[in-house]
Amino acid sequence: MQLSPGERSILAYFPSSNSAERAMAELKATGYGTVSLDRVSRYGVENNAEFNNPVAGRAETATGLVLYSAGTDSMANNEARVLLAADPSVSGYGDTGYGLAGGRSFLVTVLTGGEKVSPAVEILKKHGGLV
Numbered sequence: 001m002q003l004s005p006g007e008r009s010i011l012a013y014f015p016s017s018n019s020a021e022r023a024m025a026e027l028k029a030t031g032y033g034t035v036s037l038d039r040v041s042r043y044g045v046e047n048n049a050e051f052n053n054p055v056a057g058r059a060e061t062a063t064g065l066v067l068y069s070a071g072t073d074s075m076a077n078n079e080a081r082v083l084l085a086a087d088p089s090v091s092g093y094g095d096t097g098y099g100l101a102g103g104r105s106f107l108v109t110v111l112t113g114g115e116k117v118s119p120a121v122e123i124l125k126k127h128g129g130l131v
Contacts, residue, residue, distance in 0.1 A: 008117050012129030013040070013104035020106040023127035027110060032120060034111035040104075104130055 003009060014020035020037050027035045108129060110120050121131050 003111070006113055007111055008114055010110040010112070010117060010120055010124065010131065012108045012110075012121075012124040012131045014106040014108060014127070014129050015104050016128075017106050019128045020108050023108055023124050023129055026123050026127070027108075027120060030119070030123065032110055032112055032116070036109045038107045038109070040107050 012023070014023070017037070017039075024035050024037055108124065110124070112120055124131055
């Protein structure tokens with residue numbers, strides 16, 4: 001994406017999707033038009049609600065629950081699945097405090113003009129964002 005002259009992008013990382021969504025809602029209510037939420041991961045992320053739902057007892061794989069890899073083809077990509085399963089976040093063994101993106105795996109991006117950058121940063125920080 002190329003920014004227009006005078007346009008700025010603000011990136012803020014959040015520890016939970018709830019706090020990121022609250023920040024997005026306030027930004028949109030305040031008049032910021034271009035606001036998006038993404039998940040940051042070491043691996044490709046694909047949320048699959050049909051198979052990746054432990055409450056409904058429909059978890060396809062252990063890595064699908066932890067690394068959101070339910071879309072990985074179990075027949076064609078065995079090597080990748082073995083490597084994903086070896087990740088400390090799947091087994092529970094490994095580094096202390098091991099997690100995604102330093103514990104802030106939700107990214108809110110805001111596009112705005114220069115004069116509205118400071119108020120947007122204040123809103124993001126108010127909801128726990130790391131700018």
